[in-house]
Amino acid sequence: MHNFLESVLHHPQYYRQFNCGTSLITAFSCPMEARLMKSKFSGLWTQYNCLFYTIDGRKIWHTARGTYDIQKDSCVFVRKGGFILEQFMDTGFCVMLFFIPDEFICDTLYTRTKPLEKYEQHFEPLMMIESSETLKGFFLSMSSYFTETHDPDPSLLELKFRELILNIADNAANKDLLSYFCSLMYEPQTALLKRVMEDNYCYNLKLEAYAELSNRSLSAFKRDFEKVFQTTPGKWLLEKRLHRALHLLSNQNKTVGETAFECGFESPAHFSRAFKTRFGKAPTELKNHLQHL
DSSP, X not given: OEXXXXXXXXXXXXXXXXXXXXXXXXXXXXXXXXXXXXXXXXXXXXXXXXXXXXXEEOEEEEOSSOEEEEOTTOEEEEOSEEEEEEEOTTXXXXXXXXXXXXXXXXXXXXXXXXXXXXXXXXXXXXXXXOOOHHHHHHHHHHHGGGGXXXXXXXXXXXXXXXXXXXXXXXXXXXXXXXXXXXHHHHOOHHHHHHHHHHHHTTSOOOHHHHHHHTTOOHXXXXXXXXXXXXXXXXXXXXXXXXXXXXXXXXXXXXXXXXXXXXXXXXXXXXXXXXXXXXXXXXXXXXXXXXXTO
């Protein structure tokens, strides 16, 4: 899995970047040559939430909870974590992109004169944002910075980021996203740990990445994980991935290679060995058996 934020940071020739501190990045990508992914499907993860406005083009986000087809004029919020990005090689993808840490979102929302209402917790890995006239005006104002020869002052950028969050929070139509904002502000850390694992177990992430997504050091992550799940992260991840693989092979007619990729295994060979150890049959044996029923 590639780190999405680092992919942007390491290619300034494709993305014009405005930095605000060390974590808030604004990027603008439009030319066809700016495609960083060489294959149709790429596994990515990000330690920060990202919000983007699609000016042109199309991509499909595949997550553990569903698939999302993103096209022109879409305004989208992607929660931090992993995803599989499907791109269309015959089109570009022109986007205004913002990476926004949890802490910045919470700090901004705490400044509201009217506190954010507590919403019922229901939110997806990827959420569409209501495209109001105010929000359209915000993106129009941001686009002007990309035509300037000099970068805006970081203090101005910080104000623009806060404006973006407050605009979204001021629109009751963004109910799912407001629910997520509430979880950032009020949710217990154990609930965050459970959600991070359930949403991201099917991606080939290192334990350090799971720790970062759950706002913990690696040692605190391992300690808290065993308290919550009564087992080690490695054992839990393997069991969850194998049962997902069994479902895909049995019900969705996936190939062994596709299943290995979609369940977070390092390689089809590693997947086949683990699958046979757990279920007594290699994945190819299971598929052959099912085909003859």
